[in-house]
Amino acid sequence: MEILWIGGIIAFLAAALCGKFLIPLLHRLKFGQEIREEGPKWHEKKSGTPTMGGFIFLLGMLIAILLTGVLSLALDKKFPGFKEIGILLGMTLAYGAIGFLDDYIKVIMKRNLGLTSSQKFGLQLLVAVAFVAWAVFSGSIQTLVKVPFSNLVWDFGWVFIPFAVLVIVATVNSVNLTDGLDGLATCVTLVVALFFLVLSTAGGVANQAVALFAATLLGGLFGFLIYNWHPAKVFMGDTGSLALGGAVCGMALLLEQPLALLIVGFVYVMESLSVILQVASFRLTGKRIFKMSPIHHHFEMCGWSEKKIDLIFTGVTAVLCALMYFCGV
Numbered sequence: 001m002e003i004l005w006i007g008g009i010i011a012f013l014a015a016a017l018c019g020k021f022l023i024p025l026l027h028r029l030k031f032g033q034e035i036r037e038e039g040p041k042w043h044e045k046k047s048g049t050p051t052m053g054g055f056i057f058l059l060g061m062l063i064a065i066l067l068t069g070v071l072s073l074a075l076d077k078k079f080p081g082f083k084e085i086g087i088l089l090g091m092t093l094a095y096g097a098i099g100f101l102d103d104y105i106k107v108i109m110k111r112n113l114g115l116t117s118s119q120k121f122g123l124q125l126l127v128a129v130a131f132v133a134w135a136v137f138s139g140s141i142q143t144l145v146k147v148p149f150s151n152l153v154w155d156f157g158w159v160f161i162p163f164a165v166l167v168i169v170a171t172v173n174s175v176n177l178t179d180g181l182d183g184l185a186t187c188v189t190l191v192v193a194l195f196f197l198v199l200s201t202a203g204g205v206a207n208q209a210v211a212l213f214a215a216t217l218l219g220g221l222f223g224f225l226i227y228n229w230h231p232a233k234v235f236m237g238d239t240g241s242l243a244l245g246g247a248v249c250g251m252a253l254l255l256e257q258p259l260a261l262l263i264v265g266f267v268y269v270m271e272s273l274s275v276i277l278q279v280a281s282f283r284l285t286g287k288r289i290f291k292m293s294p295i296h297h298h299f300e301m302c303g304w305s306e307k308k309i310d311l312i313f314t315g316v317t318a319v320l321c322a323l324m325y326f327c328g329v
């Protein structure tokens with residue numbers, strides 16, 4: 001348990017320190033976010049705010065995991081789950097790399113939409129297939145899926161691979177859509193990471209690896225939130241939001257809890273569902289269901305402040321995580 005505290009604290013301090021140096025660097029490099037025309041008009045004042053801030057919590061996590069590993073060796077203690085930590089980091093950084101490429105095209109090449117949808121989907125699919133194949137054939141992930149609010153455990157067999165790939169791609173894009181307000185994706189994912197941290201303290205090598213990973217993710221996100229809370233001094237960009245999606249999926253799959261994402265990740269689900277419903281309704285009927293999608297923009301258009309949306313969406317996530325922990329697993 002001590003290593004979790006150490007990892008989380010190091011990640012927080014490292015991320016907070018990285019932000020002090022990285023944000024001015026992003027300003028100097030003119031890595032500012034361009035605000036899309038179809039977004040709320042009052043978001044135009046955010047134009048030029050540095051993006052790619054996901055590097056802040058990613059660096060915090062990497063430093064924390066490295067130092068806790070060194071500390072464990074120095075104290076002659078077993079470092080939990082090298083292979084599983086590698087899978088989680090690999091998943092997170094691979095999706096972070098896709099996000100970085102997207103951000104780079106937007107900011108440096110001045111193509112505001114970044115990668116095309118087919119390019120982004122293709123890269124995400126490639127990473128998902130590689131991750132699931134690696135994890136399954138290395139024995140780090142079983143083809144078992146726990147059913148929330150029951151004692152059932154399904155063995156999906158070969159169907160698990162396409163199922164897991166679908167879960168990963170859907171979740172990564174849902175987290176990406178959630179990152180539309182200052183601090184929103186950060187706060188919601190903080191609660192989700194805390195859920196997986198508490199859930200993973202039950203034991204087992206995979207669980208210990210998830211616990212350490214979740215602790216460093218928590219610390220890194222708290223350090224990043226210093227700069228990302230409204231009014232944000234930096235945005236995480238796709239570099240951060242896609243990496244968070246990869247991290248959340250990795251933890252869920254290692255713990256055999258991908259279906260739990262429907263509950264603890266309810267906000268992510270609603271963000272994606274609101275876009276799907278909005279597009280389908282407009283194409284079929286010519287009418288919109290929401291004032292604007294994703295759904296956080298609908299509430300903005302209803303007069304809610306960014307802070308209010310952040311707090312309510314985070315509170316809903318906290319309630320559902322508590323419900324899932326005490327009743328669903």
